[in-house]
Amino acid sequence: MSGAIKKGKSPSGTPDWIKGEAAALALMAASAVVGYGFFPDDLGLLTRIIAIACLVLSLDLVMGYCGVITLGQAALYGTSAYAVGNACIAGVTDPIALLAVGIVAGALTGVVSGVLITRFSGLPQLVISIAFGQLVAALANKLSAFTGGSDGLSGIAPSALFGVFDFDLVGNTSFGFSLAVLTIVMMLLLRFVRSPFGLMCRGIRDDALRARMIGTSVYPRLIAMYAVSGAVAGVGGALSAINVGVVGLDSVSFELSAEALVMLVVGGAGSLWGALFGAVLFQIFQHIVGAASPFQWMTIVGLVLVAITLFAPKGIYSVVRRGVGIRRWQAPS
Amino acid sequence: MTTLLSIAIDALAFGMVLFIISVGLSVMMGLVRVVNLAHGAFAMIGGYIASTMLVDAGAGFALSLLVAVLGTIAILMPVEYLLYRRIYRNADAFTQILMTIGLTFLIIGIANTAFGPTSKPIPLPSALSGPLDIGFRSVPAHYLLVIGCGALTALALWFILEKTQFGTRIRASVDNAAMAEALGIRTEILYAAAFALAVGLAALGGVLGAQLLPIEPYYALRYMVVFLVVVSVGGAGSILGAIAASLILGLASTLGKYLAPEYGDFFFYLTVIIVVFIFPHGLLGAKE
Numbered sequence: 202m203s204g205a206i207k208k209g210k211s212p213s214g215t216p217d218w219i220k221g222e223a224a225a226l227a228l229m230a231a232s233a234v235v236g237y238g239f240f241p242d243d244l245g246l247l248t249r250i251i252a253i254a255c256l257v258l259s260l261d262l263v264m265g266y267c268g269v270i271t272l273g274q275a276a277l278y279g280t281s282a283y284a285v286g287n288a289c290i291a292g293v294t295d296p297i298a299l300l301a302v303g304i305v306a307g308a309l310t311g312v313v314s315g316v317l318i319t320r321f322s323g324l325p326q327l328v329i330s331i332a333f334g335q336l337v338a339a340l341a342n343k344l345s346a347f348t349g350g351s352d353g354l355s356g357i358a359p360s361a362l363f364g365v366f367d368f369d370l371v372g373n374t375s376f377g378f379s380l381a382v383l384t385i386v387m388m389l390l391l392r393f394v395r396s397p398f399g400l401m402c403r404g405i406r407d408d409a410l411r412a413r414m415i416g417t418s419v420y421p422r423l424i425a426m427y428a429v430s431g432a433v434a435g436v437g438g439a440l441s442a443i444n445v446g447v448v449g450l451d452s453v454s455f456e457l458s459a460e461a462l463v464m465l466v467v468g469g470a471g472s473l474w475g476a477l478f479g480a481v482l483f484q485i486f487q488h489i490v491g492a493a494s495p496f497q498w499m500t501i502v503g504l505v506l507v508a509i510t511l512f513a514p515k516g517i518y519s520v521v522r523r524g525v526g527i528r529r530w531q532a533p534s
Numbered sequence: 535m536t537t538l539l540s541i542a543i544d545a546l547a548f549g550m551v552l553f554i555i556s557v558g559l560s561v562m563m564g565l566v567r568v569v570n571l572a573h574g575a576f577a578m579i580g581g582y583i584a585s586t587m588l589v590d591a592g593a594g595f596a597l598s599l600l601v602a603v604l605g606t607i608a609i610l611m612p613v614e615y616l617l618y619r620r621i622y623r624n625a626d627a628f629t630q631i632l633m634t635i636g637l638t639f640l641i642i643g644i645a646n647t648a649f650g651p652t653s654k655p656i657p658l659p660s661a662l663s664g665p666l667d668i669g670f671r672s673v674p675a676h677y678l679l680v681i682g683c684g685a686l687t688a689l690a691l692w693f694i695l696e697k698t699q700f701g702t703r704i705r706a707s708v709d710n711a712a713m714a715e716a717l718g719i720r721t722e723i724l725y726a727a728a729f730a731l732a733v734g735l736a737a738l739g740g741v742l743g744a745q746l747l748p749i750e751p752y753y754a755l756r757y758m759v760v761f762l763v764v765v766s767v768g769g770a771g772s773i774l775g776a777i778a779a780s781l782i783l784g785l786a787s788t789l790g791k792y793l794a795p796e797y798g799d800f801f802f803y804l805t806v807i808i809v810v811f812i813f814p815h816g817l818l819g820a821k822e
Binding site: 212268270306320321323324325327328329331332333335336339340343401455456458459462463466470498499501502503504505506507509510514 | 569574583603604617619621628629631632633635636637638639640641642643644646676755759762763765766767770797799800803804806807810815
């Protein structure tokens with residue numbers, strides 16, 4: 202998972218972050234056209250993809266950028282979804298306020314899990330991350346006053362966005378709102394991972410001992426990164442609660458953590474675009490193949506994972522990018 | 535008092551099942567340093583073979599157990615050759631986790647297609663299926679089989695690792711693989727043998743524990759976490775550690791079920807977090 206950190210400017214002189222933000226905006230516009238124009242009946246699916254994409258991005262922050270191995274990331278996503286659901290039922294119905302609730306809840310859970318998970322590395326880290334996820338899942342099942350238990354928490358009805366756009370059944374508002382939020386998250390994260398803090402996290406990932414030797418306090422930094430990751434996962438959880446109106450136990454499940462990991466790896470850990478790419482690709486295929494036969498789907502996911510570790514350890518996105526890069530390089534000659 | 539003894543018996547039986555399955559994983563993790571998330575799937579394969587033998591072929595229990603263990607090893611040795619060999623020792627934990635979780639998904643998918651989503655029965659012989667009066671309460675007779683097999687496994691493993699040349703070679707490779715290789719120990723064969731041993735133990739535990747951990751496709755995912763936790767709490771590569779961890783976690787889980795059933799696995803995982811946080815290398819594991 203090592204790799205040289207790119208310089209801030211490309212040969213043409215445009216700073217990379219501007220290209221990144223331009224790309225994020227362009228992608229949002231394209232997605233809006235594709236979503237509203239070509240798949241108006243599938244807006245629910247697209248909205249769900251966006252919420253899960255936030256979870257995968259948050260996983261990329263700790264896994265791809267810090268080298269933390271975790272199978273408990275759904276805890277952050279689910280906790281935030283439950284918090285948003287409860288806030289909404291308690292009377293906070295403004296979507297923007299609910300989003301803020303989700304971010305705060307996610308960040309707080311992120312800090313707690315960061316304190317536990319990043320203390321060690323290797324096997325103890327993996328086991329604590331699993332145990333933390335299962336602990337939250339067991340609590341969610343037990344505290345049915347807040348979570349609705351196995352029935353799920355229902356009756357979440359946010360008020361109209363900016364007082365104008367109602368959250369309709371077709372999902373027009375949900376999709377637009379989610380897409381805009383994802384774009385903002387993406388733009389912020391593209392800057393964040395290039396900040397000195399983000400670069401130092403990559404340094405910790407590549408060589409924690411060396412990072413410590415040059416005076417970095419590794420543990421607090423990882424906890425801080427976990428807080429950010431929790432906030433991003435919280436955005437996803439909030440979007441899911443706002444859009445779907447129901448929060449179930451599946452949002453804190455081990456399966457969701459494992460699926461998010463698969464999506465990240467399919468796309469490529471250590472790249473935000475890779476994470477996004479993986480989340481979208483995986484879920485579209487899941488929608489098509491998984492609906493036809495859920496168990497063939499598991500077989501296929503298993504085969505794909507094994508194949509990726511053998512043939513494309515940096516993810517499909519890096520293969521695609523390399524393909525594009527080669528073509529660009531050949532063009533001038 | 536009777537309740538306490540009941541809890542102790544149940545915890546002992548459950549702990550022994552955990553031990554038989556997990557100790558193979560522990561040996562493998564100590565020797566070849568593979569975080570093998572597919573270990574639960576290996577146990578499940580053993581269970582399916584035994585169930586097919588018992589129910590569909592009508593074979594006896596002992597024969598089915600033997601076929602299950604040998605059959606699982608036979609099925610998985612090609613997988614060792616093709617996949618696991620690449621991720622021994624040198625690969626990073628990330629690659630190991632991905633490959634083995636991918637393998638787990640694959641096995642779940644195949645099991646579901648071949649055997650369906652319902653749990654498969656492993657009927658016990660009449661001598662073991664009834665209750666057995668042990669003075670203050672009656673326990674299922676197969677508890678005694680499980681506990682006996684657990685104790686036997688521990689003794690056999692201790693004998694193999696401490697008293698045979700094979701064990702000496704394994705311990706040498708655990709301590710320093712490069713040096714062991716330089717001294718003429720064929721580590722590749724050794725690793726393959728250890729893999730077979732681990733798979734065999736997983737299958738054994740999968741069949742014997744089927745009354746407590748029923749065989750169904752999601753077995754692989756559901757209990758994988760528990761097996762991994764046992765190894766982590768006990769310390770990779772330590773037999774005594776695996777026994778201690780199995781008994782402690784068996785007790786934590788059983789206590790939780792008796793005293794606060796509505797909290798599910800809460801106390802189990804709380805125990806895990808506390809123990810791992812205090813002993814990151816396991817109760818009896820080697821320091822880095």
